[in-house]
Amino acid sequence: MSIDFNNGIWLNEPQNWxxxxxxxxxxxxxxxDFWRETYYGFTRDSGHFLGFAASDSFTATIRIGGEFRTLYDQAGLMVRIDDTKWVKTGVxxxxxxxxxxxxxxxxxSDWSVSQPFRELEDFYIRVTVNNGAMRIQASRDGKxxxxxxLAPFPIAAQYQVGPTACTPERSGLSVNFSEFSIGPAITTDLHDLS
Structure with a gap:
C-alpha cells in the first residue's frame, strides 16, 4: 500500500515541491548534500529528506525518476536515526x-557505487532493516x-525513512518519487532476487 507523501516531515524542505x-x-x-568527514574533511547535512516513521524492522521501497546530468546529482531513499547515523542510497x-x-x-561516511544495470533514470530502490543489518536492493522493473x-546498521527503536535528493554542485534537479511503501521486513534468502 502506497504512502501519502503529504504525511512526511521535511528535513531541509526544498523551495519547490x-x-x-x-x-x-x-x-x-x-x-x-549529506556527508560526514571522510576524505573531504567536511560535514554537510543540507540535503532534502522527507521522513516517515518506521519500526525497528521494516522494508521500504520507492520508485525514482529524473534526469541526472551534473556531478553528484543524486536521488534515492534515506534511512535516518540522527545526523550522525544515516544511509542514503539511489542514483x-x-x-x-x-x-x-x-x-x-x-x-x-563511506561511499560505494555499482552498475548492476545502466538504465537509472527510472528505477526502484528497496531497503530492509532487521536485527542490525541493512539489505539494499535495486530493480529496473520492480520484480x-x-x-x-549488505551492511551493519545500528539498531534503533524507530527510524525515519523516505525520499532524498541532493545537488552538491548546482540547484534545479527535478526528481519524481512514486510507489513508496513501508512494510514488514522481507525475510527471503539473500540470493532470492524476487
Whole structure:
C-alpha cells in the first residue's frame, strides 16, 4: 500500500515541491548534500529528506525518476536515526555516468557505487532493516532485485525513512518519487532476487 507523501516531515524542505497520495516531485536547492568527514574533511547535512516513521524492522521501497546530468546529482531513499547515523542510497551521477550509489554513515561516511544495470533514470530502490543489518536492493522493473549492499546498521527503536535528493554542485534537479511503501521486513534468502 502506497504512502501519502503529504504525511512526511521535511528535513531541509526544498523551495519547490508538490505531493499527493501517490507521488512527490521535488526540485533541489543549491549546493545541497549529506556527508560526514571522510576524505573531504567536511560535514554537510543540507540535503532534502522527507521522513516517515518506521519500526525497528521494516522494508521500504520507492520508485525514482529524473534526469541526472551534473556531478553528484543524486536521488534515492534515506534511512535516518540522527545526523550522525544515516544511509542514503539511489542514483548518483559521477565520472560522467549514472551509478547506483550508497553512503552509509555511522559517525563518518563511506561511499560505494555499482552498475548492476545502466538504465537509472527510472528505477526502484528497496531497503530492509532487521536485527542490525541493512539489505539494499535495486530493480529496473520492480520484480527482479539484485543486491546492491549488505551492511551493519545500528539498531534503533524507530527510524525515519523516505525520499532524498541532493545537488552538491548546482540547484534545479527535478526528481519524481512514486510507489513508496513501508512494510514488514522481507525475510527471503539473500540470493532470492524476487
Amino acid at each position: 508538490k505531493a499527493d497520495e501517490s507521488s512527490l516531485t521535488m526540485t533541489t536547492d543549491a549546493k545541497t 548518483e551521477f559521477t565520472d560522467g555516468e549514472l551509478f547506483l550509489s550508497t553512503v552509509i554513515t555511522d559517525g563518518k 527482479f532485485w539484485p543486491l546492491l549492499r
